[in-house]
Amino acid sequence: MVTGRGIGVGLIGTGYMGKCHALAWNAVAPTFGDVARPRLVHLAEASGDLAARKAAELGFEKASGDWRRLVEDPEVDIVSVTTPNAFHAEMAIAALEAGKHVWCEKPMATSLADAEAMLAAAERAGTVTALGYNYIQNPATRHMKALIEAGAIGEVNHVRFEMDEDFMADGTAPFGWKSQKESGYGALDDFGVHPLSLLHVLVGPLTEVIADCAMPYATRPATGGRAVETHDIANILIHAGRVSGSILLNRSAWGRKGRIAVQVFGSEGTLAYDQERMNEIQIYEARGPLAGQGFRTILTGTVHPPYDKFIPAPGHGLGFNDLKVIEAHEILKKIAGEDAHLIDFAAGIAIERAVHAMARSFAERAWVRV
Template identity: 70%
Template structure:
């Protein structure tokens, strides 16, 4: 009996993240030489004509205006969910019930109950599931994590994280879907989840939080803004370290900033997503006259950079991180070790976000619920 060499892919959604998934599925085999090669089978979008056009553009053989038809397609083995956040839960649960693997964009869902339902559906199915936290795949982040684990900066005692963009900065911009309560909390689950995914890798989970949220603009086009654009949270980590997380969707001049500083007893590591191919390292060892931060520029020595470019300093981009994420997902499906944000970890991140929202409401420190299943 011959082993299966291809895997059928279904993609729900044709927007920014839908195209990112399509690009990743198209590139992963050529980049990494996958033994299990993706076969682009079925694309779905609420607009059937758009689905047809994008299927031809992305390379899918079928198109549909009904995502349920995609989930039911026997040729589809793994479902990429790149639809708006409120639809994640229904789509993921249906995919698991149909026996499919799932690659779902972050956040898991817009409510804790829906996120929990997704986790339970995944557990029942036994299928592989991953969330689209592609920033953890960056070779720079991987190297930072290795240095921290090796004790290069000593015992971590404080972590500071910021995520800033300016797509909500204009007070005269029209009311958008992300201004409505149906989209979630706002900066917390739209933004804060990304730095939280990095925090999990670099310093571990959060034990308790104290959070404040803010609305720089109370209304747009005469409609009340129901979400918060800014969130600031004090953190107590499970390992005893302290932390600070700030997320701002109305930060003029910031385009894709995730700033991370990890302070330890013997040094500091710093990173900024707007300069994603480098990080800074300070260690207290050496001649005092020349001590200072040094910049580490990523290259082939920092896996899996070399799968893309054979020369250091040329740099990877956002879509390359999605290709790495697809590679890790295929490894997990093949039963191999994989570096992914699982639904287990994703739900723990959701619990942290909901604890932050409760803290804002109660104006008090709130403990984060223990990870599901523990």
């Protein structure tokens, strides 16, 4: 039986991922049944009023309009940082310096220097860090990893990643902050880090890249029209040691809503996956009579951990939010000193370096080593 005091949680930010973190902290104990229920201690938002309202909605005890008060709260053991990317570094570093564990949304920061500073702070603090790469928590992608490691498709020699959504596809929508330089490169860092997290887990780190970026709309509506400063499309040819491949990113891809299409080619088979059908993977194994070979669609189920913690019947389907519950559980395991399936700041810096190498490659129109 699980006993003892649950970990004290502080949450900064209550947007898209902020609510997702809150739901995960709320669900992790009853879902897994092997951890003490986290205490939702402190929530910070841009104003005290908003913080108070969100704390009531999401079940946090205290609310602050100043995130620094949350970081200083002795009841807070771990800080969820879910604010816009430009704020990650300052908040994460402050939390680390206060001796907290940190669960920070991806990407780490908007500059490589900031990300490196975050890693340095983490190393000084010695606490647990984790980045919000939720797609690696999917029992489906975990099973892909297990299959690769078990040699199901032989030696991996080639990969393809596509990530597409359509939130920037409407060229008649007003110029917004995602088209401003300050938000980053565009698809490359806003998007590219997710496929990179899967690449990291399934194949390993990148060694060399060449990138091309494109603007589907050179200007977007504003008074007089306004020149777009970010690239909604990015295509990258990659090498990861002996493995070649590509990463194709498009956040102006009409009709794609949450597509992360993965193809992994090996000497004895092929694996495929699409996040829009997140409860399925496909595998082709070049074994047995040729007349019987084909891509097999595996629906995740109780034999693909930790699906069984959510539903005791196969094929019933996890959702996007469930991935964050698994992530929270991995963090609690790591804090408890167990092995965990996570991308921490030390591992995550490789993803940041890759992104910035891609940006440089595009600027220089040349191959760049990561």
